[in-house]
Amino acid sequence: MDVSDETLARAAADGDRQAFAALVGRVYDRVYAYAYRVTGSKADAEDLAQDICAALPVKLKGWRGEARVTTWLYRITVNAARDRFRRQASFARAADGWGDWELARRAEAAETAERVDWLHAAMTALNRDLRETLALVLDGVSHGEAASILGISEGTVSWRISEAKKRLRAIRAAEAEETKA
Structure with missing residues (x-):
């Protein structure tokens, strides 16, 4: 029987490590691919995907199930990429001069x-x-x-x-x- 991403997400949010591992296994490549397309950098995409997956256990507790897990993860990836661009821009401004x-x-x-x-x-x-x-x-x-x-x-x-x-x-x-x- 095939378990949905949403079912895995709910189980992972409740602390099921196997469900979490299965969920990450399913979504990691999509998160990485999207991060790569957004950033244009393999290194930045790897960093973003790893950061998102590392923060996922805590973030899953806030997932309300109103959207598909993949849609929700894309939103998290967009926000993480924007945060990274803001930090890089702030660093560039601070380094200017x-x-x-x-x-x-x-x-x-x-x-x-x-x-x-x-x-x-x-x-x-x-x-x-x-x-x-x-x-x-x-x-x-x-x-x-x-x-x-x-x-x-x-x-x-x-x-x-x-x-x-x-x-x-x-x-x-x-x-x-x-x-x-």
């Missing part, structure tokens, strides 16, 4: 990375003493701590940092002249 911010953030990060890369490459042109001292200070070590680590006076650390800066500026200037030529 953040794209420019994100582009600026990425450009700044790229510029910082470029500077760091340049500094690492330029430091190879420094002699070992200047490079070691500068590396410590760039790592946040104070001049006093650097002096203790390197076994030199704090004044020597300060001189080395000053000298390293002069040489790095000279390297930058030479590179700028090369790009002009």
